[in-house]
Amino acid sequence: MALRILVVDDSAVVRQSMLMLLEHVPGMVVEVASDPFIAQQKMKSHRPDVILLDLEMPRMDGLTFLRQLMREDEPVPVVVCSGLAGPGSETAVRALEEGAVEIITKPTLGVGDFLRESRSRLVEALRSAARSRPRLARRAAPVPVEVVVPERPERPAPSLLTVTTDKVVAVGASTGGTEALRQLLEPMPPDCPGLVIVQHMPEQFTSAFAKRLNELCRIEVKEAASGDRVQQGRALIAPGNRHLWVQRSGGHYRVELLDSERVSGHKPSVDVLFHSVARAAGANAVGVLLTGMGDDGADGLLTMKLAGAATIAQDEATCVVFGMPRAAIERGAAEDVLPLGAISSAVLRRARK
The missing domain is CATH 3.40.50.2300 (Response regulator)
Known part of the structure; x- marks a missing residue:
């Protein structure tokens, strides 16, 4: 048809x-x-x-x-x-x-x-x-904060270096992701772990998007620049037409912007972000894959899971397009599959463990 x-x-x-x-x-x-x-x-x-x-x-x-x-x-x-x-x-x-x-x-x-x-x-x-x-994602009722999230499997005790480094939350989204990101970030408290975000969006629109979220949220939201530190109470959004790469800097993390080829059909690519976070943060990370078309981020989320990170995918009922989360779930990359309204509280619980 x-x-x-x-x-x-x-x-x-x-x-x-x-x-x-x-x-x-x-x-x-x-x-x-x-x-x-x-x-x-x-x-x-x-x-x-x-x-x-x-x-x-x-x-x-x-x-x-x-x-x-x-x-x-x-x-x-x-x-x-x-x-x-x-x-x-x-x-x-x-x-x-x-x-x-x-x-x-x-x-x-x-x-x-x-x-x-x-x-x-x-x-x-x-x-x-x-x-x-x-309209579905905007109509979805928030899930109460006390929603029960399954416990993660026991893992080997991490090294001292891993224990003493900061937490980092990596988030990927595409179609429908602007509203999903608003719902994810608005409940975040000022002492939440640092977030790094890829939203598929054309160049120059990401600056206006970050500015708008900064007006709505209690945390700082900004378009990422090379050298920015990932820190509590801050969300860094990848600029359009640049990949976002996270690297360790002592006991902390900083981001770099890469002007390289498209990955998984996108620039910025969620896969690039997730692979960098898996390498830099390992079990100190939480990965979140939200609504979107295609499969960008699915392989990267699996890499994060294998590195010891907690991994979350948005469920079908609250997705505008159930593409990227579905691909991650099918690969076994998501430890938890949650409705959008439950993800913020789940991220905070995972990051505090």
């Missing part, structure tokens, strides 16, 4: 670019609309499977249209198409909070380069969105 895509953008250049980009993709049917009012009329006759939505339009802005869509009983999944810089990136992050499942960067004057470089990522984003449940 064909996947119906509705592109809503007031730019004729962008609409034409998307048609050129998608018209030859097998199994996709693409329609365009120059604003939300025209889109609403088209949706009456043909309901799309995914909407590719601009945010800045004259008659009705995309954020308002998105809110209308999310009020429906079965909302159409929305992928935001936004510019990279300034207020546009901040508005795109707000759109993710409102229920959009993904962000892609808008074509600029170099449309040819966009077509060559971004087609596979755009197609993956649209197919991922079509499989998503855009």
Whole structure:
């Protein structure tokens, strides 16, 4: 069955670019609309499977249209198409909070380069969105803090060096992860262990995302920079288009940003982060794999488990897309499979052991 895509953008250049980009993709049917009012009329006759939505339009802005869509009983999944810089990136992050499942960067004057470089990522984003449940994670009721988590198996006594080093929590997420990360980080107390996070997101959007989380959370949240220390009460988020690598520095940990090839199809890659944490922290780490399409992070989470770390995967019921956690569970990488609302308290308990 064909996947119906509705592109809503007031730019004729962008609409034409998307048609050129998608018209030859097998199994996709693409329609365009120059604003939300025209889109609403088209949706009456043909309901799309995914909407590719601009945010800045004259008659009705995309954020308002998105809110209308999310009020429906079965909302159409929305992928935001936004510019990279300034207020546009901040508005795109707000759109993710409102229920959009993904962000892609808008074509600029170099449309040819966009077509060559971004087609596979755009197609993956649209197919991922079509499989998503855009409201489920936001509706899921939090699990009480006193939820019982199974005890970890007994392990050999760690060395003195391991005992005296700090704890580190490594987290990976993709589609639907912006809302999942908010729910994970908001309950964290100021003395929580240091967190390192990879969220699949285009370059420059991660800065606005980190800034937004920093406004909402009791802990410090910032876009990671090379040399940043992993410390209590701080979460470091990998910048778009850079891998995040954790290394030991005496009894502590610091991060480095790597500009190397994509791993598991992504940059930043969850696998790169998890493998580095397994190597640097071993049993002093907790690994968490949240909602997302594909399998990035599954192998890395298994490596963390084999190194003695506690490992957690988000359960299917609370995932927007049950791809990455499923892959980890199938590999035997997750010690615990928990609903999103239970993960924060489980991380704190694991880190304190």
